[in-house]
Amino acid sequence: MGNTNILLESGTNELEIVEFFIDEKDNVHDGSVRRSYYGINVAKVVEIIRLPELTDMPDAANDAVLGAFDLRSEIIPLIDLSKRVGKQRVDSEAPKVIVTQFNQISTAFLVSGVTRIHRISWEQVEAPSKQVSSLTANSITGVVKLEGRIVFLLDLEKIVADLNPGMDMTEELEQDVKDKIEERHLKAIISDDSTMIRRMLGQMLEDAGFKVYRTHNGKAAWDKINELKLQAERENKDIKDFLDVVVTDIEMPVMDGHNLTKRVKDDPELRKLPVMLCSSIITDTLFHKGETVGADDQLSKAEINQLAERVLKLIEKYETAE
Numbered sequence: 001m002g003n004t005n006i007l008l009e010s011g012t013n014e015l016e017i018v019e020f021f022i023d024e025k026d027n028v029h030d031g032s033v034r035r036s037y038y039g040i041n042v043a044k045v046v047e048i049i050r051l052p053e054l055t056d057m058p059d060a061a062n063d064a065v066l067g068a069f070d071l072r073s074e075i076i077p078l079i080d081l082s083k084r085v086g087k088q089r090v091d092s093e094a095p096k097v098i099v100t101q102f103n104q105i106s107t108a109f110l111v112s113g114v115t116r117i118h119r120i121s122w123e124q125v126e127a128p129s130k131q132v133s134s135l136t137a138n139s140i141t142g143v144v145k146l147e148g149r150i151v152f153l154l155d156l157e158k159i160v161a162d163l164n165p166g167m168d169m170t171e172e173l174e175q176d177v178k179d180k181i182e183e184r185h186l187k188a189i190i191s192d193d194s195t196m197i198r199r200m201l202g203q204m205l206e207d208a209g210f211k212v213y214r215t216h217n218g219k220a221a222w223d224k225i226n227e228l229k230l231q232a233e234r235e236n237k238d239i240k241d242f243l244d245v246v247v248t249d250i251e252m253p254v255m256d257g258h259n260l261t262k263r264v265k266d267d268p269e270l271r272k273l274p275v276m277l278c279s280s281i282i283t284d285t286l287f288h289k290g291e292t293v294g295a296d297d298q299l300s301k302a303e304i305n306q307l308a309e310r311v312l313k314l315i316e317k318y319e320t321a322e
Contacts (some may be wrong), residue, residue, distance in 0.1 A: 011262035011293040013122045013255055016042040019115040019151055020098065024087045033092050037151045041251055043281045044156060046099040046106070048114050054078060062163045066110065071099065074106055081109040084159045085136050100156060102280035103302040107160055118146055125153060125253035127193065127216065141193045142253045157280050157301065158196055177309050182209035186315065187242065189213045191221035191260065192249040201247065201278065201307065208308035218255030221248060222263055229269060239269055244315050250279040250286065258293050265294030274314040278307065
């Protein structure tokens with residue numbers, strides 16, 4: 001499914017999601033089946049299949065990992081999604097398996113069934129409240145109303161990271177790179193709706209010597225950029241005195257990274273700021289969309305250890321061009 005190339009025009013702040021559901025027994029009331037709806041970005045979905053024959057994974061660190069199966073000579077782990085979102089699944093029909101790929105890793109998720117694909121605007125997506133987050137085991141990044149029902153957008157990166165707690169994506173930075181950053185007092189805005197990723201990116205850049213402004217979606221980043229732009233105008237200074245680079249995720253509620261990038265590059269004053277897209281879904285199609293809106297570099301979250309060095313190179317490239 002991920003290869004159907006359902007192309008959206010770049011920078012329109014839209015996405016397409018696969019909606020699916022998990023059924024559980026409503027023990028509080030009459031024991032009937034209660035259905036909860038979820039969604040994930042089409043760009044992360046490879047295909048949807050029936051439950052395949054599984055091989056045990058005795059070393060699996062979590063009981064949500066049901067086993068693994070062979071799909072076109074690739075061994076893919078299967079995760080019972082109901083266990084990751086605090087549900088006790090009941091099978092009212094033959095379950096489905098959603099095969100995904102992001103951060104250059106293939107993972108499959110067992111769900112009760114799949115509904116359909118929706119095209120929506122990120123403006124329709126709200127950030128989850130603290131109560132909603134806690135009720136869904138902190139595994140969602142957004143909430144959207146579709147056809148009168150609530151659909152939770154899943155934070156698949158966090159779900160997979162929680163199943164692999166030993167994964168360390170950080171790497172010691174070369175001292176000469178650190179020195180270059182620190183002596184120039186470089187400043188970055190980062191934007192990501194995942195608290196875990198935002199903290200990681202911010203820490204990596206701060207450890208490298210950057211001053212970092214953290215924002216939780218493209219709209220918040222755009223507001224902060226404009227605040228700095230106004231400050232520069234008031235003080236008769238260049239925007240580069242207040243900000244050197246923008247690092248943004250693609251998938252975010254309210255305003256996505258492509259739309260944020262397009263706004264920056266469409267502004268005569270702000271376009272001199274380099275913009276890096278840092279996402280788990282840098283596929284060929286998405287890479288092209290990033291280029292179309294003017295992104296200067298695109299980094300998969302699987303390569304996050306290169307972040308500070310790549311950001312510095314971007315800034316230096318812009319300085320050379322001036």
